[in-house]
Amino acid sequence: MEAKKILIIEDEKFIGELYKRALLQAGYMVTVAESGDKGLEEALTGNFDIILLDIMVPGILGVDILKKIKYEHPEIKSKIIIATNLEHDEETRKSIEKDADGYLIKAEITPVELAGFIDQIEI
């Protein structure tokens, strides 16, 4: 079976590296984008199975990337997991619950646990 493709949109270099390492070890094909703009470009062209999306990234914010993919590019079928350390207001929380396929707080899980979390997502 072909390895699943994951795009990590994460501006914190070390976090991106740690996640990439754990997901490679778990057998995924991994691409990391360090800005919102670069991430959106990759998301629209890279045919990813899963997108791990941080909210606070330079350029286009994570929540806006989520909306753009879901509403302006319905042809993109990637599962989108929000991985954030930010606390959201009620409105953002509802919007994430409506549009995203998963949500996790980065500070509370390890990269290996993240890989386990992603393993449970049915593509």
Added chain:
Amino acid sequence: MSKSNLQQFIDKTQSIILFSLLLIAGVAILAWLGLEKYTEFSFLVRLGVFVTVMTIFSLVISVLLNKTITKPLSFIASAVYHVDPKNKSASAPNLDKIHLGRELTSTVVRQIYDLSGTHTKSEVAKNTTEPILDLIKMPIIGIDQEGNIKLSNAHASQLANIADTVVGKKFNEVFNLDEAGNDIVEWLKTSGANQVTDSKSWSRVGLASKNSEDYHYYDLSASYSKHSSAGTDTLLCFFDQLDKYSAEEDAFSFIALAVHELRTPLTILRGYAEVMEQETGDNNELRDYVKRMRASVDSLSFFVSNILHVARFDKQELKLTLSETNWSELLQRVVVQTKTRAEVFDKKINLEIPDNLPSVGADPTTITEVLVNLIDNAIKYSSKTTADIDISTKLNSEGFIETTVKDHGEGIPESVMPHIFEKFSRNHRNKVRVAGTGLGLYICRAIVNAHGGVISARSKDGSGSEFTFTLHRYSEVASQNTDDQSIIRGSHGWIKNHRLNRN
């Protein structure tokens, strides 16, 4: 007035009279038979005793009967006195205190107030009141039972962004209330249905113009009265608390920002600690060091979550999403999660779970925080002993799922016990030796109470402590669950439409 109310009242009254007569007859027969069997009095003495006892008993029954049957009349009379402007000291009848003929009396009393209100409406009074209201720099709005605005001042119209007046419009067509509004609407319904007069206050109520979420925060005082003029049933006075609540808002924004900034390095530390653990090979000493590092990262991470949840709770924004939670699985996950920290302090956590434990209605994220806090405390306050930490759970006799975290440490002094769930309360003896903030048990109680459960503590100085909390079975709260069923929630996140075995 409904005829059925009147008929119901007549039927009940007749039943009470019949019951009283039967009671007197029954008592008379028993008294006579009793006197015959158990006394050796002559017939005349027996007759004398019998007549005396029955006279007193009948009198008591008559007084009670009279009081019960005429009570509705006295309530109606009180309402008539109350609406009479000359009787300034008269108070409105409290319909909660009436049992016989409640519906009938409520209907008659309401009609008295309605009729009185119609006759006492005074345009002169209204015209002199409104300019005075405009001088008051807070929104004042009067509404009728249907939510139509009958009275308002200029400040309220400005807030609604309406040039002339909001009078004549429906409240919910021109204003938005934040989530506190649900409680207010519920109160309005209850007061309208059951009370003649009522009042209530709420703190931190967000009010904005329709289609805006730019809330201004007020303390709200509402007074409901059927006897008010110009058709206004409820007067809503919004006391401006901008200074107080905007300061709280700034404090919360700062905390949210600080939490974000703290979590980023924590994520990195947690990640590299895991990498180091994988790379240490057989070097047990190094493995132990890394374990200690991970335990500290866990502690700091829980501490950050505590701060955030306390801030949310204090701002009345701690939101729980109750869902069906497999309590055995969640307990086992929390034990795994806290294992590293326990091992660092040479502690073992024992978990006792009975078979067939029903699922609970819980918010996995916050209830995990309760368990982690209790376990963390148990570890901290029993560090001098080698005894284990025992966690047990059961379905208690009242039908709640009861969970206990027990340590065999130093216990809590009696003088400290009444304050342990208060904010910033700490076991003073350990203040210097054991790290802590005094927020853990405070947020535990807030979270457990928000779940509809209770938390309690038992401790004996020198013999350890025992913390017990209860949760509802899911079947008890299933009807209140408004959560999106397609989302499977875990302690640190959620997944849509997938099975979530961890987190």
